[in-house]
Amino acid sequence: MGEPIYITIVEDIKQQINYGTLKPGDMISSENLLCDMYKVSRMTVRKSLTVLATEGYIYSVPGKGNFVKEPNQDKYILYFNEMDSIEGSIEETQLLDVNIIKPNLETIFNLQIPKSKRVVVVRRLMYIDEVPVAYDIKYIPYYRGMPIVEKEIHYATFPEIVAKKKSLFAIKKELTIKVQKSNEDITNNLKLNNNDWVMTIEQKLLDELNQPIGWGVTYFLGEYFQLQAVSSFIDKSNNIY
Amino acid sequence: MGEPIYITIVEDIKQQINYGTLKPGDMISSENLLCDMYKVSRMTVRKSLTVLATEGYIYSVPGKGNFVKEPNQDKYILYFNEMDSIEGSIEETQLLDVNIIKPNLETIFNLQIPKSKRVVVVRRLMYIDEVPVAYDIKYIPYYRGMPIVEKEIHYATFPEIVAKKKSLFAIKKELTIKVQKSNEDITNNLKLNNNDWVMTIEQKLLDELNQPIGWGVTYFLGEYFQLQAVSSFIDKSNNIY
DNA sequence: TAGTGGTCTAGACCACTAG
DNA sequence: TAGTGGTCTAGACCACTAT
Structure with a gap:
C-alpha cells in the first residue's frame, strides 16, 4: 500500500471510465459526495479530480459538476x-x-x-x-x-x-x-x-x-x-x- | 484583474524561464520562500508548481527542491x-x-x-x-x-x-x-x-x-x-x- | 538538525447553476 | 435557496536530503 489516497480515488474513477460504468457526458459524484465516500477532505478529492482533468478523463463545469470527457481519439504524441x-x-x-x-x-x-x-x-x-x-x-x-x-x-x-x-x-x-x-x-x-x-x-x-x-x-x-x-x-x- | 493568485505565480515563473533568468537545471525558490514572497499559503504555491510541472516547465525532487526542466524539443502533438x-x-x-x-x-x-x-x-x-x-x-x-x-x-x-x-x-x-x-x-x-x-x-x-x-x-x-x-x-x- | 517537498485536514468565502 | 465547483488559509505530520 502506502499509495496516497488521492491516487486511489483517481484509479477508482479511471476504472469506472475504462470499463464503461461511467460514459462520456456522465456527471461523476460531486466533490462533497466523494469526500463522504472516501472520508477525506475536499482538497484531497479535488487533487484527484485535477489529475483526472489533466489526463483528459474529465472536465468540470462550475456550478454544475464534473463530467466524463469524450476521448480525443485523433490526438497523438x-x-x-x-x-x-x-x-x-x-x-x-x-x-x-x-x-x-x-x-x-x-x-x-x-x-x-x-x-x-x-x-x-x-x-x-x-x-x-x-x-x-x-x-x-x-x-x-x-x-x-x-x-x-x-x-x-x-x-x-x-x-x-x-x-x-x-x-x-x-x-x-x-x-x-x-x-x-x-x-x-x-x-x-x-x-x-x-x-x-x-x-x-x-x-x-x-x-x-x-x-x-x-x-x-x-x-x-x-x-x-x-x-x-x-x-x-x-x-x-x-x-x- | 480577478486573476487567481496561483496563476500570477505560474506566469511569473514561466516568464523567468522563458527569458532565461531561470535556466534548465536551476533550482527555483523553495515553497516556503515563495509563500513569503507572495504572502500566500503553501497550498496556493503548490498549486502553481503543479501547473508548471504538468506543463513541463519544472520537476521536483523530494527533500531537495523544484528545478527547471530541460525542454523536450522533439515532442509534438x-x-x-x-x-x-x-x-x-x-x-x-x-x-x-x-x-x-x-x-x-x-x-x-x-x-x-x-x-x-x-x-x-x-x-x-x-x-x-x-x-x-x-x-x-x-x-x-x-x-x-x-x-x-x-x-x-x-x-x-x-x-x-x-x-x-x-x-x-x-x-x-x-x-x-x-x-x-x-x-x-x-x-x-x-x-x-x-x-x-x-x-x-x-x-x-x-x-x-x-x-x-x-x-x-x-x-x-x-x-x-x-x-x-x-x-x-x-x-x-x-x-x- | 534544519530544510525540502508530499500528503492531508477542516474550515472559509466566492461565483455560478438550478429549481 | 441549496448545491456545485474555484480559490485560499493555517495549520499538521511524514519521508527525504543535506550538513
Missing part, C-alpha cells in the same frame, strides 16, 4: 528530430554551405519578413553508410552581428541554431509532413532518379509572439524514413468546456 | 484520423469487402494471435472528386458472434470498428508513418503507375493490457496527403527525475 528520426540514425553530416541571400517569395511568406530583409541559408546533407539519406535546408532571418560559425551549425538541430540567446522554452514549432516528387536540386543532392518521391518535413519555428524565427525543410529518402506516434489523451487546458 | 487527415477531406468511402481469413505471418505477428485464429479483414477505398486517394485495410481478430454489419463499418474509424463494447479510453494506439513503393494490390486499387510511391500509415490498437485488438494500414496518394504537428512540452508524468 510524435517524436521528431531531423538528426535522429531516421532508421539507424545519421552517421555523418555534411555542411554544404552557409549563405546570405535575398529571400524568394516562399521564404518571405514563411518567415513573414519584408523582401528587403536578408536571410541566412544553411544547407546540410546527412549520410548513413556513405549514402546521402537526407537533404536539409534552413532559412533564418539575418541580423547584424549574427554569428555564423560553421562548426556550431554542423551538427545542431534547428532550434539550437536559431535560439542562441532565447530560452528553448519560448520556441513553438510546427511540423508539416508530406510526400512529394523530388525537384532537380533534391535529385542532385540525394542522388535520386528523376521523379522519385521524397518524404518532406517542414519545420517552422515561432517565438513567444508567434513571429516566425526560422523555417526549414528536410527531404528524406523514403527507404530510410519512418515516424512513430502514440495516442494521447492529455490535455493542456484543464478547463475546456 | 499530432492529429490524425484516416477519414479526414487528408487535404479537402474524404467525400466518399467505398467498402470493398469484409472477409474472414486465415492470417498471414505479418498479421499473426501484428495481432499476436495463434495462427489458427481467424481474422476479419475490412478493405475500403476513399475518394475525392471521384478519384481514389486512399486504400485502407484493417485486420481484427474474429470472435464468435461478432457483428459484421457493413453499414456500420462503412464510415467508421478504426477504434469505432473495434471497440464496440470497450470504452474508447481503454484503447491505446500506435502510428507508424512511412513512404513505400506501391505493390500490385495498391497499384490496382489506387490506379497508380507501377513503382509509384504511397504514404503509408500503420495503426495498431492495443487494449489496457497492451494486447493488440486491431491492426491496419492506410495507403494514401502522396499528392493528397499531409500531416500537421505542433510542439508540446506537456508531460504526463509530473515527477520525472
